[in-house]
Amino acid sequence: MRDYAAEITDLQAKMEGRDVRLVITRADFFAAVASPAWRPGVLGYADVALNGIIGDSDYKLRCFVCSEPWAFDRPPCVMVLMEIGALGIERGESLIAAICPHCIYDEDGFQAAIERFFGASHHVLTESDQVGHA
Numbered sequence: 001m002r003d004y005a006a007e008i009t010d011l012q013a014k015m016e017g018r019d020v021r022l023v024i025t026r027a028d029f030f031a032a033v034a035s036p037a038w039r040p041g042v043l044g045y046a047d048v049a050l051n052g053i054i055g056d057s058d059y060k061l062r063c064f065v066c067s068e069p070w071a072f073d074r075p076p077c078v079m080v081l082m083e084i085g086a087l088g089i090e091r092g093e094s095l096i097a098a099i100c101p102h103c104i105y106d107e108d109g110f111q112a113a114i115e116r117f118f119g120a121s122h123h124v125l126t127e128s129d130q131v132g133h134a
């Protein structure tokens with residue numbers, strides 16, 4: 001099983017103090033899965049999230065905004081597809097997160113989550129409404 005927490009820690013270490021270009025797309029689950037580039041990652045994310053919800057794993061994925069763990073009454077609702085390019089990173093990285101139904105209209109919370117996640121880098125954020133190619 002992928003260890004998203006370790007991947008995020010590694011990625012944050014690579015980005016710290018660097019100029020980072022971000023392209024972030026918020027998309028519903030099926031729009032994200034319909035993109036061949038994102039499909040494996042999104043399905044993998046869904047599998048790990050579901051294992052945490054049904055108790056097959058102690059590893060819980062959480063809402064990108066409020067950090068509450070996924071549950072049947074708090075499922076991943078909107079996917080957050082992040083393409084990350086940074087000086088000093090040879091190829092772009094991508095990262096998938098999701099937002100719960102309680103947070104989908106919390107724009108301040110979303111921006112705060114971006115700052116919390118990418119705060120140690122000098123990031124330039126572009127939001128796209130088209131599911132791109134990771």
Ligand SMILES: [Zn+2]
Nearest residue numbers: 063066100103
């Ligand atoms: Zn939430």
